[in-house]
Amino acid sequence: MTPFGAKLRALREAKGVTLTDLARALQVSPAYLSALEHGHRGRPSSGLIHQVNEYFGLIWDDAEEVARLARLSHPRVVVDTAGLSAEATALANRIAREIRRLPPETIAALEAVLDGAAAAEGQAARSRPQARSSSR
Numbered sequence: 839m840t841p842f843g844a845k846l847r848a849l850r851e852a853k854g855v856t857l858t859d860l861a862r863a864l865q866v867s868p869a870y871l872s873a874l875e876h877g878h879r880g881r882p883s884s885g886l887i888h889q890v891n892e893y894f895g896l897i898w899d900d901a902e903e904v905a906r907l908a909r910l911s912h913p914r915v916v917v918d919t920a921g922l923s924a925e926a927t928a929l930a931n932r933i934a935r936e937i938r939r940l941p942p943e944t945i946a947a948l949e950a951v952l953d954g955a956a957a958a959e960g961q962a963a964r965s966r967p968q969a970r971s972s973s974r
Contacts, residue, residue: 840911
């Protein structure tokens with residue numbers, strides 16, 4: 839399941855809408871919506887995202903969240919490790935092999951590690967002295 843698929847299913851279930859009824863309203867096939875929900879299809883088009891937001895009456899932050907989840911929802915990810923260390927390439931390959939077996943708690947822990955690393959890098963970048971540009 840993709841992040842967009844999970845959100846779409848949650849929206850449908852919260853409103854009591856069947857897959858068939860939503861498909862009819864969005865003018866797509868129920869099979870397509872099912873494939874989106876189950877992660878068998880890639881990112882939805884911006885037009886479909888707009889239709890989903892309109893159908894469920896989502897605005898502002900909620901609509902942007904649906905669009906953000908759609909951007910994160912490509913089920914076949916390619917990781918380019920060209921130019922990175924051998925360890926980075928080995929890690930990427932190991933994750934690709936083992937991700938199906940990881941329990942949700944482990945995935946959440948890995949995300950927390952990556953979030954912490956990104957936050958630390960952002961903090962380090964903010965504390966570095968800025969290079970001054972001369973206007974001569």
